Amino acid sequence: MAAPREQHETPKAEGIAGRSRSSGVEVACPSDPAAPAPLCPHGPTLLFVKVSQGKEESRKFYACSACRDRKDCNFFQWEDEKLSEARLAAREAQNQRCRPPFSRAQCVERYLKFIELPLPKRKFCQRCQQLLLPDDWEKHGEHPVVGDISVLQLRRPSELLYPLENKKTNAQYLFADRSCRFLVNLLSSLGFRRVLCVGTPRLHELIRLTASGDETSNMKSLLLDIDFRYSQFYAEDSFCHYNMFNHHFFDGKAALEVCRAFLQEDKGEGVIMVTDPPFGGLVEPLAVTFKKLIAMWKEGQSQDDSHKELPIFWIFPYFFEPRICQFFPSFRMLDYQVDYANHALYKHGKAGRKQSPVRIFTNIPPSKIVLPTEEGYRFCPLCQRYVSLENQHCEYCNACTSKDGRKWNHCLLCKKCVKPSWVHCTICSHCALPDHSCEGPKDGCFICGELGHKRSTCPNISTSKRPNKAVRKQKQRKSSKMKTETTAGQSMNHAAVTRRMKRRERAHQYLCS
Known part of the structure; x- marks a missing residue:
């Protein structure tokens, strides 16, 4: 019988382990540092807190430390949540099921047996990503299997194994x-x-x-x-x-x-x-x-x-x-x-x-x-x-200032080197991309100008976006109206032409009769 899945009210933001500060989730300190963190298949979980407009929410939660997407590891538990014995047992059973198929000692024992096999009997299952001993062949009979695994291949397992390229989980x-x-x-x-x-x-x-x-x-x-x-x-x-x-x-x-x-x-x-x-x-x-x-x-x-x-x-x-x-x-x-x-x-x-x-x-x-x-x-x-080579020494900064490998240019007004694609903006009083939005001073929020926070956590971000949304909606309505009028006009023109053609046909028949 499958263990029941735990369902909780979870924050909308996902991808816990990969969040940056601007994403709204940060690592938090537990209320009781001595208390052990709950376990998921990837080991002890981490305590997180959701940040909204620069302020932390009062309730913290545990989530997987390794997986950024809850589809890969759906562990979630509020810090102050008390779990029943049944749910704890179900969680432990789930952790056991996610463990590797062989223990560490068994893996070593299997490897020693594998290298003693003659070359034609050294097989590797590509589906299960597993070295096969002769006793395993029957179980993997319908799987894609590679044979003649050489010693060099065993010494380069990263070329034998498929890279785990899921960006949200392994990014291998x-x-x-x-x-x-x-x-x-x-x-x-x-x-x-x-x-x-x-x-x-x-x-x-x-x-x-x-x-x-x-x-x-x-x-x-x-x-x-x-x-x-x-x-x-x-x-x-x-x-x-x-x-x-x-x-x-x-x-x-x-x-x-x-x-x-x-x-x-x-x-x-x-x-x-x-x-x-x-x-x-x-x-x-x-x-x-x-x-x-x-x-x-x-x-x-x-x-x-x-x-x-x-x-x-x-x-x-x-x-x-x-x-x-x-x-x-x-x-x-x-x-x-x-x-x-x-x-x-x-x-x-x-x-x-x-x-x-x-x-x-x-x-x-x-x-x-x-x-x-x-x-x-x-x-x-x-x-x-x-x-x-392109990172040239700046005589003003007295350093090779480039970070991305390109030649950076020194701005005398900013008193530092900037990317070659940036220009100095007299409105913002700092260098930025030519098509940037001039919405605020250099050291503060680009939206409201306050110095205590940045644009991503501005409390006025919603109000500042409303005019843009209103304009977009107005343009969408206007565009839809124009399409409707155009379509209607096309239909009316087509009907008028049809009526004229019928009148001409009747007139022609009358004159010929």
Whole structure:
């Protein structure tokens, strides 16, 4: 018998984990920090609050930390809601049903048996995304199955598995080979021996391939990823099923200790964390998780090393720079443009953008990071860092100011560099697009001019939109009226012509008779 679905009065806004501040939903602090959060199939949920016109609603609610669309995970619970034993049991049963088909130990055991099979018996079910042992063949007889799985394919599971490209849930876009090799070479040149790959499966693969093919390479990697399918290809010390939005290890304390040992090996020396979160994820829960990983790393540090920071590469779009630096002030954004192999826009070529918006944020000094000159980067001696070719040094700002790879222009009135498509508006007293709406001053709301809020949370936004709506409705009515009159006029003209033709025929018959 299927468990009953829980029905609640839910806020209209959906896509909880991917909301920005302007969307009306923010992460909230629980009333009782010691109380555990309720669980959904993706681990502990997060507490959210809906924001309306800059004010928080009094009632908070729990929702999934990983899924942005409630169609993918419909968990919802008010913070002050009391659930019956029956509903709690039904929820637990639902969580159990959503678990992977095999435990972590079973996956490792199956993999060891799989690699011992001769090549013709190594099969992979494309529908179930599962390595098949001979005992499984009958169950998957009508499924599309690939045979002759080689050792190289097993070492590159991201090419064997279908990417989970649902933008609202997984957004599993994989590094292009160019960007992936750049990262591996950069990490090696910086002297790192261990890489904690948080949501970067392709980087994890290439590090392991490089280590197996190069005896001089001593770089190791541990992958933390929410995609449980990777459990089929790696041992416990190489992969942990993990949710980066709530710092949840699905395999419990054993997996947590694997991560802890990896970070604290050699007293924490020679390790770096590289993370590539889904771009729709909220920055705040990600920052909380990364700080927990940093704290785990610091547990192995001595008191003399308490000032040190865990080196981090956080790969994210450049327009998130203010939010990331808000939580990690020591981070700086590099000019290197990260590309993805299976993304329609964030890749090189005719189908992609000329400039990828994805960048690397890091607490490693930019002066230590060498970007490839053959890919269009140069060293600025004044900034002491590598920048894109079109990112020219501004003598007024005394910096290479471009964020998107294009040459920016300095505005003497704004006293800063702006995008090349922007012009200075004397009405708004700041630079903006030429066709922007001049509705307010620079530092306030574009609608009412107040300084305490922005346009998205203006209490007068509804009244300001009414004239536009009224004009649109008036135009629609006028257009409909004109169409009606035109259609009626056409019908009347057609009837008049018909009557004249009949009169002429009768007159002709009379004259001929």
